[in-house]
Amino acid sequence: MRKKIVAGNWKMNLLPNEANQLFHEISENTNSNCQVYAFVPGIYLAELASKNQKNVFVGAQNAYYEDFGAFTGEISMKQIKANRAKAVLVGHSERRSVFLESNELLKLKVDAALKEGLDVFFCCGETLDERESNQQEEVILKQLQDSLFHLSEEEMKNVVIAYEPVWAIGTGKTASKEQANEVHQFIRKELTSKYGENCANSVSILYGGSCNPSNAKDLFSQSDIDGGLIGGASLKSKDFLEIQNSF
Ligand code: PGA
Numbered sequence: 001m002r003k004k005i006v007a008g009n010w011k012m013n014l015l016p017n018e019a020n021q022l023f024h025e026i027s028e029n030t031n032s033n034c035q036v037y038a039f040v041p042g043i044y045l046a047e048l049a050s051k052n053q054k055n056v057f058v059g060a061q062n063a064y065y066e067d068f069g070a071f072t073g074e075i076s077m078k079q080i081k082a083n084r085a086k087a088v089l090v091g092h093s094e095r096r097s098v099f100l101e102s103n104e105l106l107k108l109k110v111d112a113a114l115k116e117g118l119d120v121f122f123c124c125g126e127t128l129d130e131r132e133s134n135q136q137e138e139v140i141l142k143q144l145q146d147s148l149f150h151l152s153e154e155e156m157k158n159v160v161i162a163y164e165p166v167w168a169i170g171t172g173k174t175a176s177k178e179q180a181n182e183v184h185q186f187i188r189k190e191l192t193s194k195y196g197e198n199c200a201n202s203v204s205i206l207y208g209g210s211c212n213p214s215n216a217k218d219l220f221s222q223s224d225i226d227g228g229l230i231g232g233a234s235l236k237s238k239d240f241l242e243i244q245n246s247f
Contacts, residue, residue, distance in 0.1 A: 001202075002201065002202060002203070002204045002226045003034075003035050003160075003204045003226065003227075004033070004034035004035065004204070004220075004226055004227050004247055005034060005035045005036075005037065005160060005204050005206055005226060005227035005228075006034050006035075006036055006037075006227050006228055006230065006240070006243055006244045007036070007037035007038070007039060007059070007121065007160075007162075007206065007227070007228070007229050007230065007234075008026070008036075008037070008038045008039065008230050008231075008234025008235075008240055009039045009061065009089065009092070009208070009229055009230065009231050009234060010022075010038065010039060010040050010041060010061075010234060010235060011041075011061070011094070011231060012041060013041070013235055014041070014044075014235070016044065019040065019041070019044045019048065020044075020047075020048075022235065022237055023038060023040070023048050023051065023056070025237035026038065026055075026056055026237050026240060026241065027051065027052065027054075027055045027056045029237065029241050030055040030056055030241065030244060031244070031245075032055075033244070033245070033247050034227060034244055034247055035057070036055060036056045036057070036244060037056065037057045037058070037059050037086070037087055037121070038056050038057070038058055038059065038234070039059045039060065039061045039087070039089050039121070040058060040059070040060075040061070041061065042060060042061065042062070042075055042080075045058060045060055045080060045083055045085055046083040046084070049083055049084035049085055049086075050084060053084070053086065057086040057087060057119075058084070058085055058086060059085055059086055059087035059088055059089065059118075059119070059121070060075075060080040060085045060087075060088045060089070061088075061089050061092070062088070062089065062090075062092075062095055063075055063076055063077045063079070063080050063088050063109070063112075063113070064076050064077070064109070064112075065077065065105075065108040065109045065111070065112035066112075067112075076112070077109070077112040077113045077115070077116045077118060078112075078116055080116075080118070081116040081117065081118055085118060086118065086119060087118055087119035087120070087121055087160075088109075088113045088118050088119075088120060088121070089121045089123060089162075090106055090109045090110055090113060090120050090121065090122050090123070090147075091106045091109075091122050091123045091124060091143065091147060092123045092164070093123065093125060093164060093166045093169060094169075097166070103142070103143060103146030103147045104146065104147075106122075106146075106147040107146060107147040107148075107150065110122065110147055110148060110151070110159075114151070114155050114158055114159075117158075118158075119158050119159075119160060120158060120159045120160070121159075121160045121161075121162055121206075121229065122147065122148055122159055122160070122161050122162065123161075123162045123164050123208070123229070124140050124143040124144060124161065124162070124163060124164070124187075125139075125140065125163055125164040125165045125166055125169075125208075125209070126139045126140065126165055126166065126167075127139075127166045127167065128166065128167035131165065131167060136165070136183060137183075137186050140163070140183065140186070140187065141190060144161075144187070144190060148161075149194055153195050153196070153199045156191075156195055156199055156203060157199070157202060157203075159203060160203070160204045160205075160206060161187060161203060161204070161205045161206070162205075162206040162207075162208050162229040163180065163183050163184055163187060163205060163206070163207055163208070164207075164208035164209050164229060165179075165180075165183075165209050166209075167209075168208075168209025168210050169208065169209045169210070169231065170210070170231060170232060171209075171210060172210050173209075173210055174209060174210040174211065174212075174215050174219075175207070175209060177215075177218045177219050177221070177222050177225075178222075180207045180219060180222065180225060181222035181223060181224055181225055184205045184207070184222070184224035184225055185223070185224050187205055187224075188200050188201075188203075188205065188224055191203055204226040204227060205224060205225065205226055206225070206226060206227045206228050206229045207219050207225050207227075207228050207229070208228060208229030208230065208231070210232070211228040211229075211230050211233065211243065212230075212232075212233040212239060212243070213233065213239050213242035213243055213246070216228060216242075216243040216246035217246040220246050220247055227247075228243060230243055
């Protein structure tokens with residue numbers, strides 16, 4: 001059975017008191033119809049992860065693949081794990097486009113995260129140009145092949161895939177439920193040919209990109225959409241909780 005998951009990506013937002021307040025409101029009010037994750041800014045990770053993570057798992061938005069060393073400004077998978085992170089985002093489009101992270105680098109990050117026993121939320125998705133030239137499948141397949149498909153079937157069990165069309169992130173433009181489900185089905189088909197049906201049917205595939213309380217129900221009712229990775233709407237507890245209740 002695939003897990004239903006709603007994950008918030010807080011990005012580089014919130015001051016300490018706001019982060020504490022938001023985390024408190026979410027963890028007090030989350031019910032158990034799905035698994036909930038909060039990918040919080042690195043500076044708040046240790047404190048929030050030290051709180052009760054029964055209802056809301058805390059994850060990092062990024063981490064480096066080396067364990068220790070002369071990598072000024074970075075924190076490692078090993079360090080976030082030691083600070084009780086449960087998961088890490090790898091390959092978010094903002095990391096790819098703003099920080100120029102390549103598929104090869106992301107592969108190293110995936111391996112380092114799994115070695116620490118973290119859940120990997122691997123993000124993939126096409127840009128507007130790629131969508132307009134109908135290249136989305138090709139682009140996504142390459143992202144999966146280059147950074148993820150070297151994993152064993154056993155390792156894939158700790159991976160969640162997030163399909164996030166770049167043109168829908170933070171733009172208020174959501175992929176239609178049909179558009180999103182079509183890509184999710186494509187990803188599952190590729191998982192099936194690589195890992196077999198059992199494995200493909202156990203990997204959760206989330207949709208991300210302007211998902212909000214008014215479109216979540218439609219998106220989550222699709223056959224291959226197992227939840228959402230939520231940016232802007234995860235910063236308001238009311239919206240984030242409403243999205244969780246859309247299942
Ligand atoms: P958004 O962001 O919901 O604000 O579009 C999603 C994401 O970047 O993960």
